[in-house]
Amino acid sequence: MNPGPVEEASKTAGIFMDVMRTQPLALALVVMNFALLACLWYVATLTNETRKREFDAIHVEQKEVRELLSKCIAPTQRSEANP
Numbered sequence: 001m002n003p004g005p006v007e008e009a010s011k012t013a014g015i016f017m018d019v020m021r022t023q024p025l026a027l028a029l030v031v032m033n034f035a036l037l038a039c040l041w042y043v044a045t046l047t048n049e050t051r052k053r054e055f056d057a058i059h060v061e062q063k064e065v066r067e068l069l070s071k072c073i074a075p076t077q078r079s080e081a082n083p
Contacts (some may be wrong), residue, residue, distance in 0.1 A: 002013075020027040 020030070
């Protein structure tokens with residue numbers, strides 16, 4: 001009978017653990033890759049929050065400028081015949 005996916009996954013995990021036990025440098029590389037992924041995720045999260053705050057501040061500033069400009073009265077243009 002053919003082994004199922006659970007048996008294959010457990011066999012693969014066992015082989016992976018044996019390789020990690022015999023090759024400590026490979027284990028260190030795997031750990032460092034996960035640490036790098038976590039660090040990059042953290043930096044991306046902080047950057048996203050900062051950009052959101054900046055975007056909201058720009059939006060508020062533009063809204064204030066639009067409100068001020070809406071109260072301005074545009075001068076009528078004079079024709080050149082009537083100086």
